[in-house]
Amino acid sequence: MLNxxxxxxxxxxxxGAEARRRPVRPLVELFEGxxxxxxYEIQLLNIRHRVRSAGARVTGHKVGLSSPVMQAMMGVDEPDYGHLLDAMELYEDVPVPAAAYCAPRVEVEVGFVLGADLPGEDCTVADVLAATERVVPALELIDSRIADWRITIADTIADNASSAGYVIGAGVDPREVDLKAIEATLTSGGELLASGRSDAVLGDPAESVAWLARTVARYGVPLRxxxxxxxxxxxxxxDVSAGRTYTAAFTGLGSVSLSFS
Structure with missing residues (x-):
């Protein structure tokens, strides 16, 4: 434990690493123990700093390490989480400058827009479905302020779960799709870059949202x-490159794109 x-x-x-776009050595090497x-406390310190000094507003949260493969790679048995801020919101019609980030990547996600507050420590999948206004096609822009993505679980948590930005599409009512069986692809210039299915996320992405609500409640953080x-x-x-557009497409959910300049 650190003081x-x-x-x-x-x-x-x-x-400093984010402001200068110069990634640093892993925190586990810089801060023994x-x-x-x-x-998580370091993450919260920086979120509070951005809220106070830059007037940032929390617009949601993200879950990381939600697949068994990634958990095994990191040597953990549960996901982690980070905060989403209004300044992270991106748009399909506004190219993102790739050079503004250290080592940007995109991930394909089924997003949940809440129409009601979620309960905390006792949150269930049923609660998530009842509170969700719509599920949306999403691309998350991730970035690491740790050099070469050489991260441990402590590094990525402290670094706000490697959050950098997000773009979402219109979406649908969650009752209109089978949330466990949404096929997803990521393409660029007609090339298939990645594919998967929504049940790769803890078997059910709604379960991941319920886990998040229960977990952040320990820190007095509500999902609103x-x-x-x-x-x-x-x-x-x-990994993303300047001059390319990346499109995530989902069965029954639609698609969303993000371009980089």
Missing amino acids: DQLRREAAEVLR IGAQDA KGHLVLPGSCTRAV
């Missing part, structure tokens, strides 16, 4: 009406 001063120093290291609890929840990627993450 409060070291946690503040770690938060400053990550803020850092653990998951430290990492109007929030977007990104429950985890249906496919592997793909």
